[in-house]
Amino acid sequence: MNKYNPFEKILIYSGILVFMTFILLPFIEMFYASLRPLNHLFRSPYQFYSDDLSFWAYREMWNTVPMLGRYIFNSFFLASCVAILTLLFVIPAAYAYARFKFPAKNTSLYLLLAINMFSGAVILIPLYKLLRTLGLLNSYQSMIIPGVAFLIPTSIWLLKSYFEKIPIDLEEAAFVDGASRVQILRHIIAPLSTPGLVVVGIYAFIGAYAQQFLFAITFNQKKEYMPIPTGLYEFIGYQSVKWNEMMAAALVGMLPVLLLFIFLQKYIVEGLTAGAVKN
Amino acid sequence: MKQKLKSYNAQTYIAYALIAPAAIYIILIVAWPLLETIRLSFTNSSLAGEDYVGLENYQKMFSSKKFNGIVTRTFVWMFFSVSLKLIIGLIGAVLLNANLKGRSIFRVLVMPPWVVPIAIGMLGWLWLYNGYFGIIAGVGMRTGILDGPFGFLAYKQSAFISTIIADVWVGTPMVTVFFLAAMQGVPRDLYEAAYCDGASRWDRFFKITLPQITPVIITMSLLSAIWTFNSFEIIWILTEGGPRGATTTLIIDTYKQALGNYKFGRGAARAVVVMILLMLFAGFYLALLARINKKISHE
DSSP: OOOOOHHHHHHHHHHHHHHHHHHHHHHHHHHHHHHSOHHHHSOSSOOSOOSOOOSHHHHHHHHHSTTHHHHHHHHHHHHHHHHHHHHHHHHHHHHHHHHOOOTTHHHHHHHHHHHTTSOHHHHHHHHHHHHHHTTOSSSHHHHHHHHHHHHHHHHHHHHHHHHHHSOHHHHHHHHHTTOOHHHHIIIIIHHHTHHHHHHHHHHHHHHHHHTHHHHHHHHOOOGGGOOHHHHGGGGBOSSOBOHHHHHHHHHHHHHHHHHHHHHHHHHHHHHHHHHHOOO | OHHHHHHTTTHHHHHHHHHHHHHHHHIIIIIHHHHHHHHHTTBOOBTTBOOBOTTHHHHHHHHOHHHHHHHHHHHHHHHHHHHHHHHHHHHHHHHHHSOOTTHHHHHHHTOHHHHSOHHHHHHHHHHHTOTTTOHHHHHHHHHTSSSSOOOTTTSHHHHHHHHHHHHHHHHHHHHHHHHHHHHHTSOHHHHHHHHHTTOOHHHHIIIIIHHHHHHHHHHHHHHHHHHHHHOOHHHHHHTTTOSTTTTOOHHHHHHIIIIISOBHHHHHHHHHHHHHHHHHHHHHHHHHHHHHHHHHHHO
């Protein structure tokens, strides 16, 4: 039933080729541009062939934008802070949703989903005024605080489903043996849910890394705190754009999340699709 | 014994205590700002201060031709973007669901646009769309479709289409992955029975796969609509809403009014319109989800 004749095979593979070209072309072209010298890029019409490809741009980019390293560090730092804070808020909440029955449980769970639907742009004005009043504009906090809020809802849903997989019998047995709630949490739930915590933590990290742009352009003007998505725009100069170096830096900037995701994609996708796809 | 565990303490209080930190945080950072936005929309708030002005912001907004154009444009932009995401996503999922060599690699390769920070991915598109040196203009010139350099982001219509394509590029992977997961959840015996009855591959897709994954298709349409509606970075980076407002959607306009000109009051009035529309979408989505979940638990 699942056998394809050669004609069908060719058809499907060419379909995949077209589809994949659309998805991957920007990345391929970014990589190719990063290897070419600038004067080859500035030829019109576009030249498909370059004979002197090199990784020169990957070395030169650190000189063109001296703060590049700092921006990459900032992105990492911001995303890590957001991920850790998100976990701290989410662990107890997800545990409560997984284990307890209480009034308004389902309503509040759905409300969380609804919050996910508001983009940051809707609440920027009050947040801007709030951060200004607190004197937090142009600081790391100005990007961390809103970042955490938008990752809490999905993280609660994800982690809740991991907690639900831990058999309740284990907890009951421990309870009968006289363990307290805190002991149960520390000695049974925590170790068993480590894989889930790692997945949710990495999900939060990737999410935080991805959402930096909006908060960064709105709440932060200081170079020292800029994350890489905004820092990359420094390659756009007054005279011309150093496309090859900008593409090299862009690829370096996206590499960490890409690698993390590829290693853990199975778990993250499983967790995210579980809610939408039930069977 | 279960009873014992339940009565072990006032469950409800523990649960609320555990949820409280997250709840308070969200109330402070999301819920309060939402309400504050509504209040600000009735003021002329700016960096200088604020006064109550009643419905003035709304009257100005709704009587402006420009604003009405923006609303229409937002929905047209959304319609094309969401439809393309769903169609391409469905085709992609069917292709990657075929039992052929290499499909597990393709399934991973489809994801990068989804994971990579949008702001960084858009730099790639800026280069692709470059009118003089970009590959798209280059192919156009070499094949004779274009008779010279063409800045895709410099003209009203082409900028509109170009931003849609970039948005589709960002949104398609997720749609594909969800459709694929749904297709794999369809019970195999349905296909086997149909196969024994002599149903063609085509029949099996339209009579089994499609009806079986309909709930996911509907869910994803709504979710995509919401995310597309919220799409900010893509347009902001590619065109900043230009040329001459051709790609200014509601979100872009809200941002420009509020934080470009620091006219918080006017921006807030636009944000309220965005909020109301989003609440409609969210209401639809949650009602649908509740229905689907009910159906599942009844089966």
